[in-house]
Amino acid sequence: MGSLLKKRGWIIGFILAAILFPFVSQNEYFLHILTLAFIWMIAVYGLNLLAGYTGYLSLAHAGFFAIGAYTLGLLTVKAGLNYWIALVLACFLTSAIGAVVGLVALRTREHFFAIYTLCVGYIIYLVIDKWDSLTGGVRGLIGIPAPTSVGPISFQTPLSQYYLILFFLLFTVLVMYRIIHSLTGRTFIAIRNSEDLAQTIGISTMKNKLLVFVISTFFAGLAGALYASFIRFIGPDIGYITIIFDLLTYLLVGGIGTLAGPIVGTFLIVTVSQSLQFLQDYRMLIFGPLLTLLIIFYPRGIVGAYHDWRMKSLAKKKQQLNRKQTYVHTQSTETEKKIKEG
Amino acid sequence: MLIETKKLTKTFGGLVAVNEVDFTIEKGKINAIIGPNGAGKSTFFNLLSGSYSPTSGRIFYKGKDITKLPPNKIARLGVARTFQTTNLFEQSTVLDNVIVGHRLRTESNLLDAVLRTKRFKREEEKCRDKAMEVLDFVGLTHVRDQLAVSITQEEKKRVAFALALATDPEIVFLDEPTAGINPGETEGLADLMEKMVEQQITVCLIEHKMKMIMALADKIMVLNYGEKIAEGTAEEIMNNQAVIEAYLGGDASA
Amino acid sequence: MDILTQQLFNGLTIGSVYSLVALGLTLVYGILHIPNFAHGALYMLGAYITLTLMLLWGVHYWIAMAVSVLVVGLLGVIMDRLVFHPLRNAPPIHDKIAAIGILLFLEAFAQLIWGADYRTMETPYGQVIDLFGMTATMQRVLINIGAIVVMILLFLFLKKTYIGSTIIAMAQNREGAHLVGINTNKVAMLTFMISGGLAAIAASLSAPINLVFPGMGHLVILKAFVIIILGGMGSVPGAILGGYILGFTESLGATYLSNDYKDIIAFLMLVVILSIKPKGLFSREGF
Numbered sequence: 090m091g092s093l094l095k096k097r098g099w100i101i102g103f104i105l106a107a108i109l110f111p112f113v114s115q116n117e118y119f120l121h122i123l124t125l126a127f128i129w130m131i132a133v134y135g136l137n138l139l140a141g142y143t144g145y146l147s148l149a150h151a152g153f154f155a156i157g158a159y160t161l162g163l164l165t166v167k168a169g170l171n172y173w174i175a176l177v178l179a180c181f182l183t184s185a186i187g188a189v190v191g192l193v194a195l196r197t198r199e200h201f202f203a204i205y206t207l208c209v210g211y212i213i214y215l216v217i218d219k220w221d222s223l224t225g226g227v228r229g230l231i232g233i234p235a236p237t238s239v240g241p242i243s244f245q246t247p248l249s250q251y252y253l254i255l256f257f258l259l260f261t262v263l264v265m266y267r268i269i270h271s272l273t274g275r276t277f278i279a280i281r282n283s284e285d286l287a288q289t290i291g292i293s294t295m296k297n298k299l300l301v302f303v304i305s306t307f308f309a310g311l312a313g314a315l316y317a318s319f320i321r322f323i324g325p326d327i328g329y330i331t332i333i334f335d336l337l338t339y340l341l342v343g344g345i346g347t348l349a350g351p352i353v354g355t356f357l358i359v360t361v362s363q364s365l366q367f368l369q370d371y372r373m374l375i376f377g378p379l380l381t382l383l384i385i386f387y388p389r390g391i392v393g394a395y396h397d398w399r400m401k402s403l404a405k406k407k408q409q410l411n412r413k414q415t416y417v418h419t420q421s422t423e424t425e426k427k428i429k430e431g
Numbered sequence: 432m433l434i435e436t437k438k439l440t441k442t443f444g445g446l447v448a449v450n451e452v453d454f455t456i457e458k459g460k461i462n463a464i465i466g467p468n469g470a471g472k473s474t475f476f477n478l479l480s481g482s483y484s485p486t487s488g489r490i491f492y493k494g495k496d497i498t499k500l501p502p503n504k505i506a507r508l509g510v511a512r513t514f515q516t517t518n519l520f521e522q523s524t525v526l527d528n529v530i531v532g533h534r535l536r537t538e539s540n541l542l543d544a545v546l547r548t549k550r551f552k553r554e555e556e557k558c559r560d561k562a563m564e565v566l567d568f569v570g571l572t573h574v575r576d577q578l579a580v581s582i583t584q585e586e587k588k589r590v591a592f593a594l595a596l597a598t599d600p601e602i603v604f605l606d607e608p609t610a611g612i613n614p615g616e617t618e619g620l621a622d623l624m625e626k627m628v629e630q631q632i633t634v635c636l637i638e639h640k641m642k643m644i645m646a647l648a649d650k651i652m653v654l655n656y657g658e659k660i661a662e663g664t665a666e667e668i669m670n671n672q673a674v675i676e677a678y679l680g681g682d683a684s685a
Numbered sequence: 686m687d688i689l690t691q692q693l694f695n696g697l698t699i700g701s702v703y704s705l706v707a708l709g710l711t712l713v714y715g716i717l718h719i720p721n722f723a724h725g726a727l728y729m730l731g732a733y734i735t736l737t738l739m740l741l742w743g744v745h746y747w748i749a750m751a752v753s754v755l756v757v758g759l760l761g762v763i764m765d766r767l768v769f770h771p772l773r774n775a776p777p778i779h780d781k782i783a784a785i786g787i788l789l790f791l792e793a794f795a796q797l798i799w800g801a802d803y804r805t806m807e808t809p810y811g812q813v814i815d816l817f818g819m820t821a822t823m824q825r826v827l828i829n830i831g832a833i834v835v836m837i838l839l840f841l842f843l844k845k846t847y848i849g850s851t852i853i854a855m856a857q858n859r860e861g862a863h864l865v866g867i868n869t870n871k872v873a874m875l876t877f878m879i880s881g882g883l884a885a886i887a888a889s890l891s892a893p894i895n896l897v898f899p900g901m902g903h904l905v906i907l908k909a910f911v912i913i914i915l916g917g918m919g920s921v922p923g924a925i926l927g928g929y930i931l932g933f934t935e936s937l938g939a940t941y942l943s944n945d946y947k948d949i950i951a952f953l954m955l956v957v958i959l960s961i962k963p964k965g966l967f968s969r970e971g972f
Binding site for chain 2: 264267268271272273274275276278279281282283285286288289290291292293294300304389396400404
C-alpha cells in the first residue's frame with residue numbers, strides 16, 4: 090500500500106501549503122486556477138478508486154461529472170432550491186444513476202467495460218445536448234448561484250470559495266485514505282489483482298465492484314456540482330469525452346493506483362498547461378504522447394516511479410547491511426572454530 | 432465424507448469435459464486427482480469450487496447441496512482453493528497480500544472504514560493476526576515484510592497456501608501446487624500438506640508428479656477423457672489395468 | 686414508399702462506411718486483443734490526407750486516396766511498433782490508455798496542421814443520377830460499390846493467400862500460430878497496415894458526403910465499437926453485417942423516430958446488448 094501520503098509529513102506539508110497559498114500570492118488568477126485544479130482532483134480521486142484500485146477503467150465519468158453539475162444547476166436555477174440541499178441531492182442523484190449503470194456495466198469486463206462506459210458517457214452527453222427544454226441544450230445553463238452563506242461564513246469571494254473547495258478536497262482525500270487503508274480497500278485491490286482469486290477467498294465481487302462504482306460516481310458528482318457553482322455557467326461540453334481524457338491524463342501522470350497521484354498529476358498538468366497558455370488548443374500534442382510514454386515506461390506515474398525508486402534504494406541499503414552482518418558473522422564463527430581447534 | 436459429487440457433468444459446446452463423475456472426499460485425508468493432460472482435472476476443480484456451474488449433477492458439502500452456490504459463498508462455508516498461477520499484488524508486502532484472506536470472516540463495511548469504528552479496529556487487528564498466524568504456519572515469517580515481487584517461486588506458492596488458509600477452511604483444493612519448482616522444494620510443500628492434515632484441514636490436490644502423489648495421497652481418483660476410471664489407495668491405483676492403459680496410451684501388454 | 690427506398694439506400698451507404706471502419710477495428714482486435722481507440726484518428730487523417738493532396742497539388746481523387754491508404758497504413762504500422770508492441774504483455778488497461786494517448790495526439794496534430802474548421806471535399810463524381818427511380822449522387826453509388834469491392838478483395842486476401850491465412854491462424858490462436866512458425870510480429874504489423882488502409886478508404890470515400898474536421902472520427906469509432914460488439918469482437922463477417930445493420934437502423938430511425946437522437950440509437954443498442962449478454966452477442970464460453 091505504498092504511497093507518499095502515508096508519510097504524515099507530506100500530508101501536513103500539502104495542507105499547510107494549500108492553506109497558506111492565498112497569503113503568499115494575492116493573484117486572483119492563480120487562486121482561480123488552483124480552485125479549479127482542486128475540483129478536478131476530487132473527480133480524479135473518484136476515478137482512481139475505480140480504475141486504479143479496482144481495475145475498472147470507466148470512460149463514463151465525464152458524464153457523471155456533468156450529471157452532478159447539471160443537477161445542481163437545475164435545482165438551484167430552475168427549482169430555486171437552497172444551494173446546500175441541491176449539492177447533497179446532486180451527489181446522491183449522481184450516485185443513484187451510477188448504481189443503475191454500474192449494476193449492468195459491471196457485468197462486463199475489461200475492454201467491454203471500457204467500451205460500454207464510453208457509450209454510456211456519450212449517451213449522457215447527447216441527452217444533455219439535445220434535451221433543450223430541460224438543460225438549455227448548446228446554449229447551456231447560466232446564472233448558477235454561488236454557495237449560500239453558512240451562519241456567518243459567506244462564499245461570495247474567490248478566497249472563500251477557494252477554502253470551501255479545499256475543504257471538500259481534504260474531505261475526499263481523508264475518505265480515500267481511510268478506504269484504501271482498510272479491509273474494504275484491500276478487498277478492492279484483491280479484485281483488481283484477480284477476480285477469480287478474490288471470489289475463492291470469499292469476496293462477493295459484484296457487490297464490492299458496485300460499491301466502488303457508486304463511491305466513484307459520488308465524487309464525480311460532487312466535483313461536477315462544485316464546478317457548476319464555481320464557474321456559474323455550464324454547457325454540454327463538460328460531459329464530452331475530452332473531459333474524461335483530461336481526467337485520465339491527470340491520473341496517469343500522477344500515478345494510477347496511488348494515493349497522492351491525483352493531487353500530483355492534476356497540479357502538475359494544470360499549472361504546466363497554464364504556463365503554456367499559447368498551447369491551449371494543442372496541449373494534447375504534448376500530453377497525448379506523454380500519456381502513451383508514461384504507460385509504457387512508468388505505468389504508475391510520477392508517484393509510482395518515486396515509490397519504486399525509494400523501495401530500491403531501501404533494498405540496497407538493507408542488502409549492504411546484510412552483507413556487513415554476514416561478514417561479521419562468518420568472521421566470528423571462524424574465530425570460534427579457531428578457538429575450538431586451538 | 433466431506434464433499435460428494437453425484438454424476439457431475441460439464442460440457443463446453445459439444446465437448447464433454449467432465450462426464451458423470453461420482454467422487455467423495457474424505458475428511459482429514461489427502462485426496463488427489465490425477466490423469467493425463469486434458470483429462471478434465473482442472474474443470475472438475477473449477478466445478479467443486481464454484482467457478483464453473485455444472486451442466487448436470489450435484490455437489491454436496493457436508494450433506495448440503497452447494498451445486499448452485501457462487502464461489503464466494505462456497506468459500507464462506509469453509510472451502511478454499513489455490514490456482515496454478517499465483518496472482519499476488521507484487522507492489523505490496525507478503526503480509527499485506529495475505530491479510531485480505533480473512534476478510535470473509537469479518538463484518539466491517541465502508542462506513543466502519545471511513546469512520547474508523549471500534550469494530551473496524553478490532554477486525555483489522557483480527558485479520559492481521561490471522562495473516563501472521565498462517566504465514567508462520569507455512570514458514571514465511573521471515574519474508575513477511577518483503578514485497579511480493581522479490582520472493583522466490585516456491586515462496587509465492589507458500590503465500591498462495593497462506594492466503595487459502597487465512598479463510599479458515601475445512602478443506603483446501605490445491606491446483607498443481609508444485610508445478611514449476613524443484614524436487615527439494617516439492618518435498619517441503621508435501622510436508623506442509625501433511626502438516627495441514629494434522630491440523631484437521633482436509634486436502635485435495637491435482638498433481639502431475641506421480642511419485643509424490645503415490646507417497647503422499649491417502650486416496651486417489653484417476654480421470655481420463657472426463658471420466659473417472661479408477662478410485663482408491665495408491666497401491667490399488669498402481670495395479671489398476673485401466674490406469675496403466677490410460678497412462679501408457681493403449682494396450683499395456685503390448 | 687419513395688422515402689423508404691431512399692432511406693434504405695442511405696442506410697446502405699452509411700452502412701458501407703461503418704463496415705469498412707469496423708473491419709479494421711475487428712482485425713486488430715481479433716489478432717492483438719487491442720481495442721484501438723486511435724482507429725478513429727486514423728480515419729480522420731485518411732480524409733485529411735486525401736483532401737490535402739487534391740487541394741494543394743490537384744492530385745486526382747483516386748490517386749490521392751491510394752496515397753492516403755499507404756500513408757495511414759504505415760502510420761498504423763508505426764503505432765504498432767512504437768506503442769502496442771512494447772505493451773504486448775502489459776495489463777489490458779495499458780493498451781487502452783496508450784491508444785487514447787495516440788488519439789489525443791493525432792487530433793491535436795490535425796488541428797495544428799489543418800485548423801479546426803469544417804471543410805468540404807469536392808468530388809469528381811458529384812453528378813446526380815437516376816437509379817431505379819430514385820435520385821442519388823454518383824459519389825453515394827461509388828461508396829457502395831467501393832466498399833463491396835474492398836470487402837471482396839479483403840476476403841480473397843484472407844482466404845486465398847498464404848499471408849492472409851496466417852492472419853486468420855493468428856486470430857484463432859496466437860500461441861499456436863507462434864509454434865507453427867508464423868512470425869507473429871510481422872502479422873501484427875500487416876494487420877495494422879490493412880486496418881489503417883481500410884480506415885483511409887472509408888474516410889476518403891465518405892468525406893465528399895460528410896464534412897472533414899479534427900473530431901470527425903469520434904462518432905464513427907464509437908459506432909464501430911458498437912458494431913464489432915454486435916458482430917462479435919474479432920469476427921470479419923460480423924463487422925460487415927453489423928455495419929450494415931447499424932446503417933439501416935440509423936437511417937430509418939432518423940426518418941421515422943427523431944433526427945436529433947439518431948446518434949443515440951447505436952449506443953442504446955450497445956447498452957442493451959451488453960446488458961443482456963455481457964460478453965457480446967457471439968461470445969463463446971471458453972475453458
